[in-house]
Amino acid sequence: MKYFPTIENIKKAAINIQQVVDVTPLSSSLRLSKQYEASISLKREDLQSVRSYKIRGAFNKISSLSAEERAKGVVCASAGNHAQGVAYACKHLGIKGTIYMPAVTPKQKVEQTKLFGESWVTIVLEGDTFDDSYKAAKEYCESQNKSFIHPFDDPKIIEGQGTVGLEILNQTKKPIDYIFVPVGGGGLASGLIGVLKSMSPNTKIIGVEPEGAPSMKTSIDNTINTELKNIDKFVDGAAVKRVGDYTFAICKDNLHKMVTVAEGKVCQTILDLYNRDAIVVEPAGALTIAALDIFADELKGKNVVCIISGSNNDIARTAEIKERALLFGKLKHYFIVRFPQRPGALKEFVAEILGPSDDITHFEYSKKSNKENAPAVVGIELKSPSDLEPLVKRMKENNFFGEYLNDKPDLFQYLV
Structure with missing residues (x-):
């Protein structure tokens, strides 16, 4: 192009x-x-x-519309920030806008869009991604003969952002x-x-x-x-x-x-x-x-x-x-822990298996009705990534180790 x-x-x-x-x-x-x-x-x-x-691109684009286009109103799709810019521009210029946002958009962004647009905008939550919202917005826009305010692929938008x-x-x-x-x-x-x-x-x-x-x-x-x-x-x-x-x-x-x-x-x-x-x-x-x-x-x-x-x-x-940061830094680790069938096994795990600076941040038995014999999903936060290897070694030597979940994404998502 x-x-x-x-x-x-x-x-x-x-x-x-x-x-x-x-x-x-x-x-x-x-x-x-x-x-x-x-x-x-x-x-x-x-x-x-x-x-x-x-707001830069959104206002530059919307303010460039003809009087006829403004009268028909505008439509946009956005994950949040473009929506707020469009809403602000609509209110400032007195133009009606319909804003499509993914259903998973953080509540804070939805509320801010309402705040900036007030009665000038209507918000429609549609789909799981921006692309889902974009498709729905384009279909609505074409059916109503309104102007579409693209979040990025438009010369007026690009020139506004260039400022x-x-x-x-x-x-x-x-x-x-x-x-x-x-x-x-x-x-x-x-x-x-x-x-x-x-x-x-x-x-x-x-x-x-x-x-x-x-x-x-x-x-x-x-x-x-x-x-x-x-x-x-x-x-x-x-x-x-x-x-x-x-x-x-x-x-x-x-x-x-x-x-x-x-x-x-x-x-x-x-x-x-x-x-x-x-x-x-x-x-x-x-x-x-x-x-x-x-x-x-x-x-x-x-x-x-x-x-x-x-x-x-x-x-x-x-x-x-915080969770994602700890996982990335190799400081948060999840295990399936199989507690040996002996009295005081949980106490032994806490007192002897965990290191002095290790901290349990998640603990859930897999079977609520038979906790004594059930494995548990345990999340442990470490002070240093180097603490992982000795922890796993102690778990294996004492028959506590079941599975390490961090490198099993499907199981991790299901259990954690």
Whole structure:
């Protein structure tokens, strides 16, 4: 598809959206700069008016509609952040909107969408993934002859997102060596490319997406836009089965590298940002920082920018985030423990099998009616990954070991 975002159109978008968009800070990170021996700054789109950059593209697109198109209303599909941007734009411009969101969208994002759109928007929860919602939204949109506001694959959307790049260049006096950008459908990365290719061509742009939804990386590797059959929906702001045709064409030739990071690593990054920097981010917002260590050697002495794309996280997800982080860090382990049929076996397990810093965090008998002879599913949190091998050895030597569940995903999902 023959389209590339021009710097002229991105500058027009910047003027167009300034009535609703905040110029977000570009803040130096002392912790990350020290850790990677580089100058690392964070573009804080988590502090945007709707707590993500998505308002930029949404407002730029909707405000470009004709009076006739506005009167008919708009439709969009979104995992959450684009929905909030569309809702905000609809209310500001006085346009009716119908917003389709996956049924699994965090409640916090649904409530925020209602808050920003008020009576101007109707929310429809449909399907398990963005792609399910997208299909339903497109069918409704065509049947009602309304305008569809695509979350990423639209020139006006791409140009609106590109204004993030303009701000970054205006906020730093030093040449930027690397910019890390989160990739879901590719709209932000494509807009950023439009700016940097014109104004900072030596900057290396690194795209980052979740390991469980590598739609852009897979497409680039295959040299054709490829739809994934299954994805991990945890990083909901960046979990799509298929990237856009416009965005793929732009990104495949202009990203320096496209990498993925494990969801568990994203979770640990979320916890680190909260505990050490007092920054609240959603999973997609942590992608760029989670990828830094992949390039640790390259970054030394360089000027680096990480885009934090959003902060629309639901506190109800905290337990899952901590769990995934511990599993990724090899600190949380699940076993089927077969207690020997002898008196005091459970007491022996706690006193003699567990190490001094091991902690039982999950315990459930598999048979409620015959606990004395039943195996149990036991979750154990360790202080160090190196504590696992001696723990397993003690369990086997004393006939407690049944099965290790962490490396049996089907059994793990069923039992835990």
